[in-house]
Amino acid sequence: MMSSVSIQNEIEYPESNGKPMGETDLHRDWMVGLLEIFRQRYAGQQVYIASDLLLYFVEGTPTKYVVPDCFVVLNCNPQRRRTFQTWKEGRVPDVVFEVTSRSTSSVDYIDKLTIYEQMGVQEYFLYDPTADYLDPPLQGYRLTNGDLRAIPTTGGRIRCNTLGVDLFLNDLDLVIVDSETGIEQLTRADSEESAREKAEQGRTQEHVARLAAENRVFELEEELRRLKSGNT
Numbered sequence: 001m002m003s004s005v006s007i008q009n010e011i012e013y014p015e016s017n018g019k020p021m022g023e024t025d026l027h028r029d030w031m032v033g034l035l036e037i038f039r040q041r042y043a044g045q046q047v048y049i050a051s052d053l054l055l056y057f058v059e060g061t062p063t064k065y066v067v068p069d070c071f072v073v074l075n076c077n078p079q080r081r082r083t084f085q086t087w088k089e090g091r092v093p094d095v096v097f098e099v100t101s102r103s104t105s106s107v108d109y110i111d112k113l114t115i116y117e118q119m120g121v122q123e124y125f126l127y128d129p130t131a132d133y134l135d136p137p138l139q140g141y142r143l144t145n146g147d148l149r150a151i152p153t154t155g156g157r158i159r160c161n162t163l164g165v166d167l168f169l170n171d172l173d174l175v176i177v178d179s180e181t182g183i184e185q186l187t188r189a190d191s192e193e194s195a196r197e198k199a200e201q202g203r204t205q206e207h208v209a210r211l212a213a214e215n216r217v218f219e220l221e222e223e224l225r226r227l228k229s230g231n232t
Helices: 005-010 023-040 105-119 188-231
Strands: 047-050 070-074 094-099 124-129 136-143 147-150 157-158 164-169 173-178
Touching: 005 094, 023 047, 023 094, 023 188, 094 105, 105 124, 105 147, 124 157, 136 157, 136 164
Parallel strands: 094 124
Antiparallel strands: 047 070, 070 094, 124 136, 136 147, 157 164, 164 173
16 A cells, blocks of 8 residues: 555646746736846845746645746745745745736736735735736735735835835836835846946046046136236
8 A cells, every 4th residue: 555655755746837928028027027136135145036936835736836926935045946835845935926917917816815815925916017907006915814905005105024125116117125225126137237327427427527627727727827927
């Protein structure tokens, strides 16, 4: 008679559900953008961040899975995984982000919200970059007494307590800033580009200041020559 342990070991948890992403470039770009923003924020830390990865939440039942657009797990080994199995990790995502589209609006708003609530996800955010499928297009939910309840906005911002960031929309673009410093959270590429731009601005300002100083010296020398000429 086969033991329950060996039966459990034979259960397969596929790395793909066989379904194509089937999203627009805009939605895919935001999914990848969220992944890269949080990878940059938590670079070098014990934080696992993933996008479009199969997340299994019931041991022994490979049909019980969800595929978040982006999720963050604090105090977790950041090494790459083929799937995320909550019972092996001993953890569930702390925060989940879904980029809502036509094909996912009802699933994100109803089905996934229920699943994440049951899993114990601390905070859940939905973002509709086209504002066609969610009203308002940015929404947040926080686990309170076992229920994911809507997070109120303050000055148009929604705070993610777990990650210490504020989320808001600039037109329809999602902006994420550090709650304490107000510094915008960027991808690594955008951070490097911003640093290059600041360095270039610094060089330009230095050059302008040097020219202004040289002009001032020239003007003073000219004034001194005029004074000397007038005294002779």
